Every structure is written in structure tokens, then in C-alpha cells.
Amino acid sequence: MFNQVWLSQLKKHRAIAVIRAPKMVLGEQMALAVASGGMRLIEITWNGDRAPELISQLRAQLPDCLIGTGTLFNVQQLQEAIACGAQFLFSPHTDPAMIQAAVAKNIPIIPGALTPTEIITAWHYGASCVKVFPVQSLGGTNYIKSLQAPLGHIPLIPTGGVTLKNAKDFLQVGAVAVGLSGELFPPESVLQENWTSITQQAKTLIRRLQ
Numbered sequence: 001m002f003n004q005v006w007l008s009q010l011k012k013h014r015a016i017a018v019i020r021a022p023k024m025v026l027g028e029q030m031a032l033a034v035a036s037g038g039m040r041l042i043e044i045t046w047n048g049d050r051a052p053e054l055i056s057q058l059r060a061q062l063p064d065c066l067i068g069t070g071t072l073f074n075v076q077q078l079q080e081a082i083a084c085g086a087q088f089l090f091s092p093h094t095d096p097a098m099i100q101a102a103v104a105k106n107i108p109i110i111p112g113a114l115t116p117t118e119i120i121t122a123w124h125y126g127a128s129c130v131k132v133f134p135v136q137s138l139g140g141t142n143y144i145k146s147l148q149a150p151l152g153h154i155p156l157i158p159t160g161g162v163t164l165k166n167a168k169d170f171l172q173v174g175a176v177a178v179g180l181s182g183e184l185f186p187p188e189s190v191l192q193e194n195w196t197s198i199t200q201q202a203k204t205l206i207r208r209l210q
Contacts, residue, residue: 006129009066013040014171018043018159018181019044020047021049024048026049031067034201037201037206042068052080055067056084068090072098073091073092073093078098078102088107089108094118094122129154133160135158135161135170156176164205
């Protein structure tokens with residue numbers, strides 16, 4: 001699977017659940033909860049508990065989902081993520097060496113960028129799409145909209161400020177998909193292990209994106 005297949009999945013599902021789990025067992029339940037709610041794109045952050053093991057386990061448990069990882073900071077982490085089965089790769093920054101390493105393995109990589117220069121640089125080096133992070137700091141949907149005239153050919157995934165209420169707004173102004181973390185996984189729901197509530201959050205998001 002590489003760019004065209006990845007982009008088709010993004011355009012089909014439109015939202016990525018970002019899981020940053022303090023304990024692996026919680027990460028597993030968080031993933032199962034949003035998958036039960038209909039989400040098919042799940043990112044396990046690399047700095048979560050036993051992330052490589054969790055990614056490998058979820059690949060087996062959720063064959064209908066794409067399981068990727070994020071918060072990758074260097075080529076070594078990226079290579080380890082690929083080795084454990086991550087199907088897509090996010091980083092909070094733009095590192096040409098990381099992009100080139102992912103491209104060489106035919107794994108979609110989505111580096112983080114904020115300014116037009118950073119976004120174009122990431123695309124130039126071969127990014128599958130670009131994560132605009134943290135999008136809320138530069139105006140949220142208005143910022144994504146303002147980028148469309150010069151950069152409309154670059155698929156953008158805003159994160160950092162996307163909510164259940166504004167997720168569709170980002171898509172309507174040109175984002176190819178959105179990433180959500182805390183909005184899908186309220187800390188109190190995770191603490192209480194209220195997985196039914198999290199499944200409902202996922203269902204609500206999907207309904208609003210239709």
C-alpha cells in the first residue's frame with residue numbers, strides 16, 4: 001500500500017483516531033472502542049506504553065482497520081515502527097531523512113508542518129500528505145482555507161484543535177482528513193474505562209462527517 005491507496009482510504013474514512021496510551025491494555029481497549037464505533041484509521045503514538053507490541057497486536061485483532069503510528073522523531077524509530085507492522089507513519093516535524101526512508105519502504109509518511117514553506121518542503125521530499133500541526137494556533141479552519149489557493153494540490157491533515165463539532169468544517173475547507181485524540185478519548189472516560197462512551201464518540205464523529 002502506498003500513496004494512492006492511502007489517499008483513497010483517507011478520502012473514504014476522513015478521520016484518524018490518535019491513541020496515546022499510558023498503559024498498553026488501555027491502548028488496546030481505546031482502539032477496540034473506536035473500531036466498534038466504525039473508525040478504520042487508528043494511530044498508536046510511538047511514545048505510548050509498549051507501542052510496537054500494541055501495533056502488532058491490533059494488526060491481528062482489527063484486520064479491517066489500518067493501524068499506524070505517530071510521534072516518530074528519527075529514522076531509527078521509523079524503521080522500528082515499520083518492522084512491527086505500522087501501516088502509516090506520522091511525525092510532528094519534517095525530517096527529509098525520515099521521509100526518504102519511508103518512501104524507500106513504500107509506507108505512507110505524514111510529517112508535521114505549519115507554515116507554507118514547511119508544508120511545501122515536506123511535500124517536495126515525498127510526503128504522502130502533510131499534517132498541519134498545531135492547526136488551531138494559526139486560526140483553525142480559516143488557516144486551512146487560506147492555504148487552498150496556493151497549496152490545494154497538497155493533501156493536508158489538520159490536527160491539534162480538531163473537535164467533534166468542527167471536524168467537518170475542516171473537510172469542507174479543503175482538508176483531506178482530520179486527526180483527533182482527546183476529543184475521542186476524554187480522560188475521564190479512559191480513567192473509568194467507559195468504552196461504550198468512547199464508541200459513541202466515534203459514532204457521533206462519523207455521523208457528523210457524512
